[in-house]
Every structure is written in structure tokens, then in C-alpha cells.
């Protein structure tokens with residue numbers, strides 16, 4: 001019985017992947033017949049749909065998360081619940097776009113639904129307002145599941161560390177998730193997932209920020225890293241939002257959106273490491 005189940009599983013995987021494979025075949029339908037040759041020529045110019053993984057929290061409980069992500073006009077490829085006995089739910093095939101990112105950009109790319117896998121994590125988000133936000137922690141089980149899932153996705157698409165981002169990174173004007181309690185540093189140090197800065201590099205840049213550093217220079221460094229920011233030369237609201245998104249990800253101890261020596265040193269250390 002067990003063997004039979006495995007056989008059916010393998011057959012269904014093969015049948016599924018066949019749909020997308022390049023192959024020799026003959027198409028016959030009411031319009032006529034045509035031979036397809038998928039073997040003779042191969043193009044060099046191509047890439048995979050999936051170039052990023054975007055992490056989210058749902059900001060509602062498990063039942064509401066399932067309801068919203070399966071029945072409304074928003075979705076994600078994966079859902080990690082807060083019940084440790086649950087599997088990770090796969091809601092949308094990775095071959096398809098799921099609708100998780102909304103209006104978004106990173107580097108030269110925009111509308112990241114086109115080019116990413118979205119992972120939603122059940123977590124209540126935050127209470128309070130912008131000035132005094134208090135975030136809910138993730139469970140160890142959730143982080144472990146996310147790490148296993150990320151390792152698998154990264155290996156299958158051969159993704160760079162720079163490809164693993166939070167929703168707030170790609171939509172800093174609108175979004176806070178996965179928030180400052182999402183353990184990016186732990187993912188990097190324990191599982192070699194995503195980006196983190198080197199302490200030595202950070203130390204060497206600690207004196208880089210001064211009263212002479214202009215908002216334009218700060219905006220230029222943020223843009224170099226990947227954030228969408230208008231280079232207005234002012235610490236305006238949109239710049240504060242981007243700085244805060246950066247702090248959520250890389251300086252979770254302080255996320256007031258105000259540039260300082262440590263935040264700037266981390267930004268320069270990251271640009272040196274990943275954006276040569």
C-alpha cells in the first residue's frame with residue numbers, strides 16, 4: 001500500500017512537471033496539427049520567474065489568515081501558522097503569481113508579485129501608533145519552519161542572499177511587516193539565510209555619519225542598497241519611512257526612522273558587502 005502511494009506521488013509529480021518542460025510533441029486540436037521541437041535549440045537569454053522571497057506577517061489570527069488568503073483578493077504561496085502541529089500550507093503554486101506584495105519595488109524591479117514567492121506568517125503584527133509601536137513575537141517553531149522552507153526555495157532557484165526581503169523593504173511607505181521582531185540576524189547566523197552585516201565593517205564605518213552627512217547622501221546609500229526613495233535632499237516623511245524599514249530589518253533595537261551613526265554604519269557595511 002505504502003509503495004503504491006509513493007508510486008502515485010511520483011507519477012503525479014512527473015505529470016505535473018511535464019506541463020512545463022521543454023519537449024518534442026505534437027499539438028493536435030480543432031485548428032489543426034503542429035509539431036513542437038523543444039530539443040534542437042536552447043536560448044541563452046532566459047531567467048526564472050522567481051527571483052525574490054518576500055516575508056510577511058498576517059496581522060490577524062490563524063482562522064482569519066486562512067480565510068483572507070484563500071477567499072479574498074490577496075494570497076501568498078505559503079502560510080506558516082502559529083499552531084506547531086500544522087504543516088506549512090502551500091496556497092498557490094510557485095509557477096503562478098500570488099498576490100502578496102502589492103505596489104512594490106526593489107532595485108530596478110517593481111511590482112514584485114511578478115518575480116517573488118510570498119510567505120505569510122501568522123502573527124498579530126503590532127499595537128499602538130507609529131510613535132509607540134509594540135510588536136508581537138514569532139514562535140521558535142515558526143522561525144524553524146520558515147528557515148527550512150527558505151533553504152529549499154533558495155536552493156531550487158539558486159537565489160542570492162540579497163533576494164530574501166521583508167514586505168516593508170519593498171513597500172516602505174505602506175508596510176511594517178514582518179517587523180523588528182522577525183529574527184533576520186538569527187536566520188543569517190544560524191541558517192546562512194539572507195543578508196547581515198559584518199561587525200568589523202560596521203565598526204570601521206561608525207564615524208562615517210556626522211553633521212556634514214547630507215540627506216541626499218543618505219538617500220543615495222539607501223537607493224544603492226535597493227530601497228525606492230526619492231532623492232529630495234530632505235529628511236521628509238518618505239525618507240523617514242525608508243530609514244525605519246531599514247531599521248526594522250537591520251537595526252531592530254531602534255526603529256524611529258531617524259538616521260544616526262549606527263544605522264548609517266550598518267547601511268555602508270551592507271553596501272560594501274553586497275552592492276559592490
Ligand SMILES: [Zn+2]
Pocket residue numbers: 055056057100167175177
Ligand atoms: Zn505583507
